[in-house]
Amino acid sequence: xxxxxxxxGQQVQxxxxxxxxxxxxxxxxxxxxxxxxxEMRRRQQRHETIDGQPIGPAEAPGDAQLSEIPxxxxxxxxxxxxxxxxxxTTAIENYSGVVxxxxxxxxxxxxxxDGFELMVSLALLPGATRLMQIETAPNGPGDSPGVDRHRxxxxxxxxxxxxxESIAIPDVQHGPVAFLMYRRVNLAPVTKIGxxxxxxxxxxxxxxxxxxxxxxxxxxxxPSSDRTAPLVKWWNxxxxxxxxxxxxxxxxxxxxxxxxxxxxxxxxxxxHTEELYAGTSDAELxxxxxxxxxxxxxxxxxxxxxxxxxxFENAISAYSDAIQLAPKCAPLLGRRGWYHYVVGxxxxxxxxxxxxxxxxxxAAWFYLHRSQIYAGLEAWEQAQSDLDTAIGxxxxxxxxxxxxxxxxxxxxxLAPAIDDLTPILQLDPHNGATHAMLGWLYQQDELHNExxxxxxxxxxxxxVPDAIAPRLHRSMLYMSQNKFELARDDxxxxxxxxxxxxQAHALRGRILQMQSEFDEAIQACDRAMExxxxxxxxxxxxxxxxxxxxxxxxxxxxxxxxxDLEPKNPIALHLLGSLSLQQGELxxxxxxxxxxxxxxxxWTEPREQxxxxxxxxxxxxxxxxxxxxxIEQQPEQPAHYVNRAFAHTQAGNHDDALNDYRRACELDxxxxxxxxxxxxxxxxxxxxxxxxxxxxxxxxLSGVYDGARLRRAAVLMRxxxxxxxxxxxxxxxxxxxxDPYAYSGRAYAHQMQGDESAAEADIDRxxxxxxxxxxxxxxxxxxxxxxxxxxxxxxxxxIAVAEEIIDMAPDAAIGYRLRGWIRxxxxxxxxxxxDYTRLxxxxxxxxxxxxxxxxxxxxxxxxxxxxxLADLDAAVQLSRTAGLHQVxxxxxxxxxxxxAGLDRTPESDRDFEESVRLCPTNAWAPYNRGIVLYKRxxxxxxxxxxxxxxxxxxxxLTQRKRQRAEAVLLRLATSQS
Numbered sequence: 014x015x016x017x018x019x020x021x022g023q024q025v026q027x028x029x030x031x032x033x034x035x036x037x038x039x040x041x042x043x044x045x046x047x048x049x050x051x052e053m054r055r056r057q058q059r060h061e062t063i064d065g066q067p068i069g070p071a072e073a074p075g076d077a078q079l080s081e082i083p084x085x086x087x088x089x090x091x092x093x094x095x096x097x098x099x100x101x102t103t104a105i106e107n108y109s110g111v112v113x114x115x116x117x118x119x120x121x122x123x124x125x126x127d128g129f130e131l132m133v134s135l136a137l138l139p140g141a142t143r144l145m146q147i148e149t150a151p152n153g154p155g156d157s158p159g160v161d162r163h164r165x166x167x168x169x170x171x172x173x174x175x176x177x178e179s180i181a182i183p184d185v186q187h188g189p190v191a192f193l194m195y196r197r198v199n200l201a202p203v204t205k206i207g208x209x210x211x212x213x214x215x216x217x218x219x220x221x222x223x224x225x226x227x228x229x230x231x232x233x234x235x236p237s238s239d240r241t242a243p244l245v246k247w248w249n250x251x252x253x254x255x256x257x258x259x260x261x262x263x264x265x266x267x268x269x270x271x272x273x274x275x276x277x278x279x280x281x282x283x284x285h286t287e288e289l290y291a292g293t294s295d296a297e298l299x300x301x302x303x304x305x306x307x308x309x310x311x312x313x314x315x316x317x318x319x320x321x322x323x324x325f326e327n328a329i330s331a332y333s334d335a336i337q338l339a340p341k342c343a344p345l346l347g348r349r350g351w352y353h354y355v356v357g358x359x360x361x362x363x364x365x366x367x368x369x370x371x372x373x374x375x376a377a378w379f380y381l382h383r384s385q386i387y388a389g390l391e392a393w394e395q396a397q398s399d400l401d402t403a404i405g406x407x408x409x410x411x412x413x414x415x416x417x418x419x420x421x422x423x424x425x426x427l428a429p430a431i432d433d434l435t436p437i438l439q440l441d442p443h444n445g446a447t448h449a450m451l452g453w454l455y456q457q458d459e460l461h462n463e464x465x466x467x468x469x470x471x472x473x474x475x476x477v478p479d480a481i482a483p484r485l486h487r488s489m490l491y492m493s494q495n496k497f498e499l500a501r502d503d504x505x506x507x508x509x510x511x512x513x514x515x516q517a518h519a520l521r522g523r524i525l526q527m528q529s530e531f532d533e534a535i536q537a538c539d540r541a542m543e544x545x546x547x548x549x550x551x552x553x554x555x556x557x558x559x560x561x562x563x564x565x566x567x568x569x570x571x572x573x574x575x576x577d578l579e580p581k582n583p584i585a586l587h588l589l590g591s592l593s594l595q596q597g598e599l600x601x602x603x604x605x606x607x608x609x610x611x612x613x614x615x616w617t618e619p620r621e622q623x624x625x626x627x628x629x630x631x632x633x634x635x636x637x638x639x640x641x642x643x644i645e646q647q648p649e650q651p652a653h654y655v656n657r658a659f660a661h662t663q664a665g666n667h668d669d670a671l672n673d674y675r676r677a678c679e680l681d682x683x684x685x686x687x688x689x690x691x692x693x694x695x696x697x698x699x700x701x702x703x704x705x706x707x708x709x710x711x712x713x714l715s716g717v718y719d720g721a722r723l724r725r726a727a728v729l730m731r732x733x734x735x736x737x738x739x740x741x742x743x744x745x746x747x748x749x750x751x752d753p754y755a756y757s758g759r760a761y762a763h764q765m766q767g768d769e770s771a772a773e774a775d776i777d778r779x780x781x782x783x784x785x786x787x788x789x790x791x792x793x794x795x796x797x798x799x800x801x802x803x804x805x806x807x808x809x810x811x812i813a814v815a816e817e818i819i820d821m822a823p824d825a826a827i828g829y830r831l832r833g834w835i836r837x838x839x840x841x842x843x844x845x846x847x848d849y850t851r852l853x854x855x856x857x858x859x860x861x862x863x864x865x866x867x868x869x870x871x872x873x874x875x876x877x878x879x880x881x882l883a884d885l886d887a888a889v890q891l892s893r894t895a896g897l898h899q900v901x902x903x904x905x906x907x908x909x910x911x912x913a914g915l916d917r918t919p920e921s922d923r924d925f926e927e928s929v930r931l932c933p934t935n936a937w938a939p940y941n942r943g944i945v946l947y948k949r950x951x952x953x954x955x956x957x958x959x960x961x962x963x964x965x966x967x968x969x970l971t972q973r974k975r976q977r978a979e980a981v982l983l984r985l986a987t988s989q990s
Contacts, residue, residue: 092190515544667896764797934967
């Protein structure tokens with residue numbers, strides 16, 4: 014029922030079937046048009062007043078005895094409607110509502126000043142058959158004939174026809190269901206209708222009745238010659254009924270009785286009574302009750318009024334008074350039982366409904382209501398049994414199947430719910446609630462079908478545009494597909510319908526969080542909580558937003574709020590673990606993340622962070638085990654291989670790490686970040702050419718990957734491709750004019766090219782933008798100068814610059830490292846050894862393998878074999894563990910030389926071979942081996958190796974070594990000649 018207000022202020026109770034008709038107010042006697050069914054539903058959902066449109070008196074003197082015809086009305090002509098009828102009430106209401114909306118939309122779009130009457134006569138028949146006739150009155154009063162207007166009207170009729178033909182037909186059985194819609198457009202009020210419905214079949218209807226005529230017209234039955242003609246014209250009878258509604262108040266006479274079913278008679282009388290007294294004022298109704306306390310109709314009217322106003326206890330009292338007068342009236346018992354249920358008195362409700370069912374065991378609606386009581390008591394079997402009975406009694410009533418679907422859902426039985434909902438759309442294809450529920454169901458994991466979910470939710474929104482739930486569910490679907498703008502549009506549409514819908518604000522907060530609009534997301538969550546939506550999901554959304562904006566205390570507060578509500582919420586535990594990790598509370602982080610992983614074993618993110626914690630706790634093997642389990646669970650996920658590569662690197666399993674990087678690149682060959690990470694790994698292993706390939710690939714995939722460009726510049730510098738490195742630094746500075754790393758790198762490149770003024774200019778610029786980095790950059794520039802001078806074999810100048818670095822930064826290792834290196838290369842072995850010893854003292858807790866390697870080789874060149882082996886054994890072990898292939902190659906070469914000095918020839922040969930295999934471009938390996946063989950008298954092999962040493966340049970021989978090799982070769986050549 015809807016409450017419609019007359020212009021006098023009197024409220025009138027109106028049934029859905031009266032939508033679009035004209036009613037008379039009992040208060041003032043005035044008449045008004047009832048709004049359309051869709052408009053009344055929209056206003057009711059928005060809690061807005063439903064106002065009737067006042068109608069003035071007709072101005073046709075000749076027809077003064079007749080009332081004016083409404084400008085818009087709906088008339089049902091034939092076919093029983095209801096749970097046991099040819100079509101259910103909801104199905105025909107939904108279908109006619111869609112048709113009415115289509116007709117009114119097309120009339121409005123026509124935007125014509127032409128005046129005309131339009132009548133749509135529509136019959137639905139078994140077998141999805143439709144009969145339709147659309148007619149217009151060509152000229153209204155005062156109009157003159159016009160060809161253009163007539164053509165325009167024909168076009169409108171054609172558009173309406175095509176639109177109605179596109180609307181799905183609900184299932185109809187056992188005969189036709191027919192209705193008409195009338196619209197008067199741009200015409201003054203009239204008292205006569207200029208069009209007759211189904212005029213095409215009028216003779217046949219007059220002859221043998223509307224059911225037979227429509228079935229025959231549709232070709233569903235053969236012509237029959239023994240039909241008895243009706244006693245009255247069907248259209249005149251229908252029009253008289255319409256006039257009785259609009260010309261005077263409804264009488265108290267009961268509708269025609271149906272002797273076969275007393276229950277239906279009584280139900281019809283109760284509905285008639287409720288409508289009869291709908292316009293009676295409260296005061297008048299009370300007066301009538303005092304005057305006639307034994308008048309059953311007055312108690313029924315009072316009960317209906319209380320129920321419509323949600324004064325349910327008063328309604329129960331009024332129904333009790335009515336039942337005292339009619340103790341065996343099953344409809345009254347059913348109504349009182351329902352309102353007992355509404356107020357929570359389940360026992361009283363069951364007593365009434367049990368009695369009603371005992372009186373009328375064929376009344377399907379009683380079983381529906383009793384099933385809801387059983388469901389409220391969690392008596393699931395009894396609830397389902399009642400619904401099964403209701404569906405058996407009225408298999409074509411969608412409401413019973415819909416309720417059974419809801420019952421299945423309350424028990425998490427999703428597939429049976431689908432089985433109940435699907436037939437509803439055959440019975441009632443325009444049932445918005447069913448489309449909405451199916452859309453929601455197909456979003457669930459068990460039945461996940463995004464295409465069907467979207468299809469049903471979109472249709473639900475079309476059918477029930479003011480419903481909020483389908484919009485929110487479609488918004489969630491779009492969000493799961495990362496279509497955040499569409500999700501946000503649906504959410505905003507829901508909020509325009511109902512601004513104080515807390516769930517919509519909560520969902521909006523989640524969408525904004527996914528779009529990284531954290532401040533606005535926090536505001537949306539705040540609003541949701543103000544509206545009473547204080548669910549774990551809202552606290553989590555806000556908590557993640559606080560964490561993303563470095564408001565960790567607030568994030569922790571929200572996290573704990575979730576855990577207070579749900580102590581075993583894995584997402585909250587994961588957030589708690591992440592926040593603890595950020596704060597360096599590793600034990601707390603491990604505890605929270607471990608519990609999150611236990612609660613959600615298929616969720617990989619907590620386990621990824623557990624693996625990270627293992628690495629932070631210097632337990633790489635545990636990290637490897639964790640990542641290996643994740644790979645077993647998700648073998649095609651490249652991130653797992655990358656993270657295991659990190660752990661393998663930490664554990665010193667460098668070949669395994671490289672294999673994991675290789676697999677990650679195979680799985681995601683378009684991911685520039687994986688190639689960047691592998692390039693960094695290879696660069697750390699001093700495999701610069703391979704690292705360069707990966708950095709090039711990263712930049713091919715993403716030309717804006719600045720990290721890869723910076724790393725590529727550094728590796729190009731190590732490969733002495735200074736021009737190419739300078740190009741990368743130039744691009745970085747062009748893009749980031751205040752980047753200290755780019756200026757520092759460019760200064761280094763300029764210095765390596767001998768452009769000291771350009772290098773100094775970059776250092777000066779660096780001092781302006783990052784003064785704290787200026788000294789480090791100056792040192793780096795001088796380092797480049799040392800390297801350049803060494804390449805020019807200006808060793809004394811190189812040592813002087815290294816000492817300049819020592820004076821500038823006496824606590825820094827780089828100056829001693831450079832000076833030691835140049836002293837070694839100029840064979841100032843004692844002084845070089847002192848510099849490396851000082852460096853090792855500075856790093857005594859964690860000696861660097863390259864320093865041990867360098868000092869060990871110096872000892873070997875000095876003939877101090879035992880000292881050499883002590884350093885070189887340690888260097889070999891450390892460089893193997895760290896995966897430093899170049900350092901390992903150099904260390905093995907030095908150790909091979911020392912072992913040869915100790916006449917440990919097999920071991921020396923083994924180390925020489927491995928060294929060459931690791932770094933075949935190293936000139937020092939064939940040089941050392943050549944000198945050893947020369948001293949052993951193996952001159953031919955020595956000659957070959959020394960010639961090779963003079964050709965190699967990765968790294969090349971020092972000046973002294975080159976001179977020594979040339980002298981030996983000359984000596985050998987002379988002796989041979």
